[in-house]
Amino acid sequence: MQKSQVTIKQIAQELGVSISTVSRALQNHPRIGLRTKEQVFAVAKKLNYVPNPAAILLKKNRTSTIGVVLPQLAEEFFSQAITGIEDVISEKGYNVVISQSRDSLERENRAIKSFISSRVDGVIASISAETTQYYQFRELENYGVPIVFFDRVPKDVRVNKVRGNIVEAAYESIAFLEARGVRRIAILNGPASLEICDERLMGYWNALKQLGLPVVQQYIKSTDLSREDTSKKIDELLAMEEPPEAVLCFNDYVALYAMQQCKQRGIVPNKDILFVSFANLPITAYLDNPPLASVEQFAYQMGEKAAQLLLQIIDAPDDSVLEPQDIVIDTKLVVH
Amino acid sequence: MQKSQVTIKQIAQELGVSISTVSRALQNHPRIGLRTKEQVFAVAKKLNYVPNPAAILLKKNRTSTIGVVLPQLAEEFFSQAITGIEDVISEKGYNVVISQSRDSLERENRAIKSFISSRVDGVIASISAETTQYYQFRELENYGVPIVFFDRVPKDVRVNKVRGNIVEAAYESIAFLEARGVRRIAILNGPASLEICDERLMGYWNALKQLGLPVVQQYIKSTDLSREDTSKKIDELLAMEEPPEAVLCFNDYVALYAMQQCKQRGIVPNKDILFVSFANLPITAYLDNPPLASVEQFAYQMGEKAAQLLLQIIDAPDDSVLEPQDIVIDTKLVVH
DNA sequence: GTGTTCTGTGCAAACGATTGTATCTACTAA
DNA sequence: TTAGTAGATACAATCGTTTGCACAGAACAC
Structure with missing residues (x-):
């Protein structure tokens, strides 16, 4: 049943040449004659030859x-x-x-x-x-x-x-919200160890300053991206004396978690509080109430x-x- | 910069034993003395030895x-x-x-x-x-x-x-719909080449017969799973003189495509026409209007x-x- | 006819590990 | 004392492929 391994040795035997000739022929080495090459390729095809990657790796050190x-x-x-x-x-x-x-x-x-x-x-x-x-x-x-x-x-x-141009994307998102008359904007960011989180923050920050929006320390939250932590952080935002009117989320998942939590609290997402996020996942196209906008990152x-x-x-x-x-x-x- | 490959040969040299001893020691071969083994393991660790998979494959023919x-x-x-x-x-x-x-x-x-x-x-x-x-x-x-x-x-x-127990799942889905008083049920199946499509059909069929529901040939559609084809097929169903009251879909994606198409036609999914599907994708948890039910396939x-x-x-x-x-x-x- | 230059091919040593067999030592039992 | 045995290790072939080098023959110039 099982095909025994076809090796260049067998090809060589079949043709009555040496294995080095076969090896070189298969690699299209210039020193091998055209006729020999053709014969080698024909026999290789006939025998269903598949080179052994292990042997090649062993020699060339490439997987x-x-x-x-x-x-x-x-x-x-x-x-x-x-x-x-x-x-x-x-x-x-x-x-x-x-x-x-x-x-x-x-x-x-x-x-x-x-x-x-x-x-x-x-x-x-x-x-x-x-x-x-x-x-x-x-x-x-x-x-x-x-x-x-x-x-x-x-x-x-x-x-x-x-990476994506996150600083600019974050800036643009804030500008988008500002253009809609929103002034109090929070950010639900990811873990601080990621550069892309710093960048979101930087874009957010820049935008607030340049557009003259209020900078509130408690509006800045970072999560470990889990559902639980996200729920907790959005709760904190909602419980504030002056809760934000909009939230910029690390990505669509974070936005979805947060939006669900809002619903549970009887708050209608994108009406009572606006959401903008990153990723622009295709699935959001099937949501009746997706984040207001999302950054496509290609x-x-x-x-x-x-x-x-x-x-x-x-x-x-x-x-x-x-x-x-x-x-x-x-x-x-x-x-x- | 680049660590030169550490081989058992180097371990052998370091210890002044032969490579076969090293090889056997690393494999915990009973013929190798305990002290030798310990030494070999120590040196292997010290040198950061990583066995070369190519060489092993070449010998053992296992990747x-x-x-x-x-x-x-x-x-x-x-x-x-x-x-x-x-x-x-x-x-x-x-x-x-x-x-x-x-x-x-x-x-x-x-x-x-x-x-x-x-x-x-x-x-x-x-x-x-x-x-x-x-x-x-x-x-x-x-x-x-x-x-x-x-x-x-x-x-x-x-x-x-x-595979999942699709025949039964399909049966159950139809029974679920029937219990809600639905009688005219269509199926948006996948390509006929898949066994799981046959099985969906079989479960559907069995259920219709046993529950005394009408069997309508035109209610049975199969798609190539693409969005376009799905839209086309659901349109055909909607255009019928007596359109189905519910549709059993191949999976959640097909259901989502079909439901969107319904919306476009001004028909409210899961109200004007019910949807049940397979897969029970986690994302459906975020939909305001998911399929009425979905078969979890684990x-x-x-x-x-x-x-x-x-x-x-x-x-x-x-x-x-x-x-x-x-x-x-x-x-x-x-x-x- | 002798050397030079190609062309085409073969030999054999690698690559890093495994493993059957041989070898060597030390110890035991007669 | 000596054969026998067990334990510990070494030797060398092997897996399939690549590749530097050697070599043979042909063509060519002088």
């Missing part, structure tokens, strides 16, 4: 596999990004190994360890909500595995990043860019020193 | 990698299933390579080819909407790669399957079972002949 670690696939943003990555990478003959951290540092570390032992050629990562230190990623670098971060990129470190494109950058680094000659790149992708505020 | 091909990760059902698969499989030291077919036969075939050339130890698949023939999967079997299908399993073939559990079955087959001794298994997981109708 043609890249590892991706991200919070969770169930978030459409990430599954779209994966699709972008896959499209770019599979075109170049690479495979993708995916691991979900589910926002747990421990899972993230496990994934990285597994990437090291399976010898991936590179890693694309979007860090977990718990991640504040990067020694585990440094470990990858020690093994010479290049890394590109996307969306949830670490701050403070010189690394390759692909996840697919981000995945593509990250993959392209990674491949570029992998393909760079070993002695070339590459400066870490910081690619910023423009976002777009979509009004629902 | 410790399994391939998963499914329609799309963005569907929460599938990302949940992946999570179940990952949890089971990573515990046994396996990796997962994921490929999305996006319901295209060509992409599915490409994924399988790539699985063959990367020598995965096994494959878990949920077939694309376009798939009607299975020769590409047979190809995998030719190479001795075991396959387990889940949810979207092929029909007519003797293969390993893990995707995570399905993924787990599929992974367990696959590992069991992989671990079975080569000469053992295994009967294909058909594992059925109970579903549950969740009323919203």
Whole structure:
């Protein structure tokens, strides 16, 4: 039943040439004659030859596999990004190994360890909500595995990043609300360890100042992205003496959690209190009462860019020193 | 910067023993003395030794990698299933390579080819909407790669399957509607090539007969799962002289497409026409007007079972002949 | 006829681990 | 004392492929 492994040895035997000739022929080596090449290809096809990746890896030290670690696939943003990555990478003959951290540092570390032992050629990562230190990623670098971060990129470190223009998007969101006459605006941000949270805050801040809106310290909340924490924080906002008229949320999930909590408190979202968020998930199109507006971050494109950058680094000659790149992708505020 | 690969050879040198001793020590071979073992482990740890998977594969012909091909990760059902698969499989030291077919036969075939050339130890698949023939999967079997299908399993073939109890779920859904006094019930099914579509139809059919509900040929529609086709089919139903009072949909996405189309036609879903569907996606919890009820299919559990079955087959001794298994997981109708 | 330059091919040593068999030492039992 | 045995380790072949080097023959110029 089981096909015995076809090797170049068998091809060589069948043709009465040596295995080195076969190997070179299959690689289109210029020193091999045209006729020989044709014969080799014909026999290879006939025998259904599939090169053994292990042997190639052993010689070339390349797995043609890249590892991706991200919070969770169930978030459409990430599954779209994966699709972008896959499209770019599979075109170049690479495979993708995916691991979900589910926002747990421990899972993230496990994934990285597994990437090291399976010898991936590179890693694309979007860090977990718990991640504040990067020694585990440094470990990858020690093994010479290049890394590109996307969306949830670490701050403070010189690394390759692909991310949305969050500062501007946040600014734009606030301006959008201000144009509607809203003045008291809160922010339900994510964990402070993420650079993209700083950026949201910065855009928020800038906008408040430049547009002359009131800056209230208690309007600024950060959550660990869980439903529970989000509910708690929105409750705090609602309980204030002067609650905000609008909330800028870290992403659509946070907005949905918060909006549900509002409903439970008898407050009608987007009427009594307005919501604007990030991600612009396709599912929001099916909501009767989606966030007023959401920042489209072009996840697919981000995945593509990250993959392209990674491949570029992998393909760079070993002695070339590459400066870490910081690619910023423009976002777009979509009004629902 | 780049750590040179640490090999057992270096460990051997450091200790002044032979590489075979090191190899056996690392595998806890009984023939190696306790003291030697301890020393080997200590040095391995010190040098940060990571075994080279290629070399092991070359000898043992095992990649410790399994391939998963499914329609799309963005569907929460599938990302949940992946999570179940990952949890089971990573515990046994396996990796997962994921490929999305996006319901295209060509992409599915490409994924399988790539699985063959990367020598995965096994494959878990949920077939694309376009798939009607299975020769590409047979190809995998030719190479001795075991396959387990889940949810979207092929029909007519003797293969390993893990699937929901769809016949019963469909029956139950119809009974649920009948109990509410509904009599004219249509079905918006998926492509006929999928066994799970047959089963939906069978359950639907059985229920209509046993409950004495009218059987109308034009009430039975099948779609290719796309938004366009779904809109077209629901339009046909709405345009009938005696349109159905309720529609049983292939899954929540189909239901959402259909419901949106209804709205466009000025018909209020779940009031003018009722919807019941499959999948019970978490996102429906955020809808103001979700399908009236949805069949929970326990995707995570399905993924787990599929992974367990696959590992069991992989671990079975080569000469053992295994009967294909058909594992059925109970579903549950969740009323919203 | 001798050297030079191509072209086309083969030999054999890697890559890093596993594993059957051989070897060496020390100890026990007769 | 000596054969026998068990324990600990080493040797070397092997997995499938790549690749530097060697080599053979043909074509060409002088």
